[in-house]
Amino acid sequence: MNLAHFALLFGVGTIAGFINVNAGGGSTLTLPMLIFMGLDAALANGTNRVAIFIQNISAVASFHKRKVHQFKKSFVFALFTLPGAIIGAIMATRVSNILFQRILGVVLIFIVFSMFFSRSYKNNNSNQGDTNQWLIYPALFGIGFYGGFIQAGVGFMIMAALYHLLHLDLIRVNMHKVFIVLIYTFPALLVFAFTGNVIWGYGLVLAAGNALGGWWGAHAAVKGGERIIRIILAVAITIMALKLFGLF
Numbered sequence: 001m002n003l004a005h006f007a008l009l010f011g012v013g014t015i016a017g018f019i020n021v022n023a024g025g026g027s028t029l030t031l032p033m034l035i036f037m038g039l040d041a042a043l044a045n046g047t048n049r050v051a052i053f054i055q056n057i058s059a060v061a062s063f064h065k066r067k068v069h070q071f072k073k074s075f076v077f078a079l080f081t082l083p084g085a086i087i088g089a090i091m092a093t094r095v096s097n098i099l100f101q102r103i104l105g106v107v108l109i110f111i112v113f114s115m116f117f118s119r120s121y122k123n124n125n126s127n128q129g130d131t132n133q134w135l136i137y138p139a140l141f142g143i144g145f146y147g148g149f150i151q152a153g154v155g156f157m158i159m160a161a162l163y164h165l166l167h168l169d170l171i172r173v174n175m176h177k178v179f180i181v182l183i184y185t186f187p188a189l190l191v192f193a194f195t196g197n198v199i200w201g202y203g204l205v206l207a208a209g210n211a212l213g214g215w216w217g218a219h220a221a222v223k224g225g226e227r228i229i230r231i232i233l234a235v236a237i238t239i240m241a242l243k244l245f246g247l248f
Contacts, residue, residue: 005037006205013209017055020210021178021217024155025239027052030206031152042093043199045151046192050203052151053189055210056182062218063175074176077162078183080137081144085184088148089191095149136165140180147181148188154181178218 012033016026027048034044063069139161147154155177162173192198 009033009037009202009205010209013051013055013206014213014216015209016051017058017210017213017215018217018220019213020052020055020155021059021174021214022220023235024157024159025153026155026210026213027150027152028239030210034202034206037202039199039202042192042195042197045092046189046195046197047199047203048151048206049185049189049192050198050200051206051210052181053185054204054207055214056178056185058211059178059214059218060182062215063178066219068171068175069179070172070175071179074179075183077136077140077176078180080140081147081180081184082187084141084144084146085148085188086191088145088150089188090148092149093192093195093197133165136161139165144184147184148191151185151188174218178214 012029016029018026019029020026030048030051031044034047035041039047060069143154143157143161146157158177158180159170159173162168162176163170168176189198
């Protein structure tokens with residue numbers, strides 16, 4: 001890998017890490033970049049997991065430093081994603097992801113309407129719908145499967161699930177999200193590694209950028225609050241939806 005590739009991967013990784021922590025969709029930048037550098041889809045998918053894993057270690061540490069954490073609850077959520085993530089990662093080494101990208105495009109449209117055009121939790125802080133909070137657990141299994149399979153955009157899904165099913169504010173949503181992704185990414189990464197679908201040099205360079213972006217992103221999320229998260233989320237969703245439908 002030459003110096004230009006090093007700088008490009010690090011720079012894209014930094015931007016992706018920041019976007020991932022505050023919203024999601026950073027992998028729509030890193031995956032095409034890895035493919036552009038000559039990796040096939042499976043190799044790009046697996047190599048990207050190195051960066052995702054290290055990025056979320058950095059993000060979790062950043063939230064912890066700022067005393068924003070609920071590790072026990074985050075770990076319970078993460079456990080429900082593990083079976084789906086392992087199954088999804090195994091399938092990702094065998095099946096094309098084109099269909100899933102189209103499905104994700106539809107999901108993003110739903111998320112745009114649900115998160116930005118529904119009443120915020122602050123104005124709807126009642127017990128209404130609390131009886132449906134158990135739905136978070138099957139939802140996390142499905143999210144784990146998608147995350148293990150493709151990863152790109154899984155942050156949006158986690159945010160939507162925690163925000164609407166558990167009525168959490170966006171700072172706590174992001175706090176739980178980075179921990180959940182950290183936990184399920186580890187076995188998914190092992191699946192890709194054991195099947196020979198990781199290029200560690202590329203992955204570690206990308207990871208350095210993602211870690212920097214993740215640390216910076218967690219700091220911005222806590223300091224800027226919900227307003228900055230919503231702005232970043234809106235931009236990220238728009239870019240990702242356009243890319244998935246071939247319009248960007």
